[in-house]
Amino acid sequence: MDTLKQRIVEQGVVVSDQVLKLDALLNHQVDPGLTMEMGKQFAERFRDDGVTRVVTVESSGIAVAFATAYELGVPLVFARRKKTLLAEPDMLCERVPSFTKGIVTDILISREFISPEDRILFIDDIIANGDAARGLVKIIERSGAELIGAGIVVEKCFQPGANALREQGLRLESLVKIASLEDGKIIFAE
Numbered sequence: 217m218d219t220l221k222q223r224i225v226e227q228g229v230v231v232s233d234q235v236l237k238l239d240a241l242l243n244h245q246v247d248p249g250l251t252m253e254m255g256k257q258f259a260e261r262f263r264d265d266g267v268t269r270v271v272t273v274e275s276s277g278i279a280v281a282f283a284t285a286y287e288l289g290v291p292l293v294f295a296r297r298k299k300t301l302l303a304e305p306d307m308l309c310e311r312v313p314s315f316t317k318g319i320v321t322d323i324l325i326s327r328e329f330i331s332p333e334d335r336i337l338f339i340d341d342i343i344a345n346g347d348a349a350r351g352l353v354k355i356i357e358r359s360g361a362e363l364i365g366a367g368i369v370v371e372k373c374f375q376p377g378a379n380a381l382r383e384q385g386l387r388l389e390s391l392v393k394i395a396s397l398e399d400g401k402i403i404f405a406e
């Protein structure tokens with residue numbers, strides 16, 4: 217997506233060699249037109265896979281996951297994040313470290329909204345070490361549903377998350393791949 221790359225160059229802020237701030241288009245402000253275009257791209261790639269639900273983790277994945285679910289004509293379910301887990305027997309839960317916040321949170325999805333018959337497409341904003349995605353994969357496995365793939369807006373290739381999941385057999389597609397953020401410069405892969 218050339219438009220997306222251009223917006224990342226114009227509006228992204230390199231915070232360090234590891235972190236790219238994308239508040240202007242993904243993590244704080246959302247451009248509806250651009251986001252719907254991202255949804256179309258993911259829907260095109262996974263249209264023939266019989267997706268029954270799109271799943272993401274709150275909050276930054278919700279807008280693009282909504283756009284994808286809208287294009288595919290299926291419901292969107294977002295995992296909730298909570299700091300403490302009170303006994304919630306109907307919830308599937310995994311504990312995951314948060315890359316940007318430096319804390320550990322629980323991500324939860326109610327069994328009401330994910331069933332063994334589901335074919336799930338996981339959508340998220342950015343992948344770094346892959347902890348959020350791995351937590352979600354575990355939840356989906358425990359639900360008995362099938363994970364048919366993952367769509368990620370920005371893949372940071374210099375961190376291990378995306379390739380580790382591919383090596384485990386997950387079909388992971390990203391819209392933009394970033395090879396490096398060194399010296400304050402955004403270098404795209406490919």
Ligand code: 5GP
Nearest residue numbers: 235236238315342343344345346347348377
């Ligand atoms: P992971 O679990 O893959 O290490 O990190 C995934 C989550 O952390 C993403 O959903 C995203 O919200 C946040 N994140 C990871 N790297 C970055 C980054 O470079 N910039 C921003 N803004 N968020 C990031």
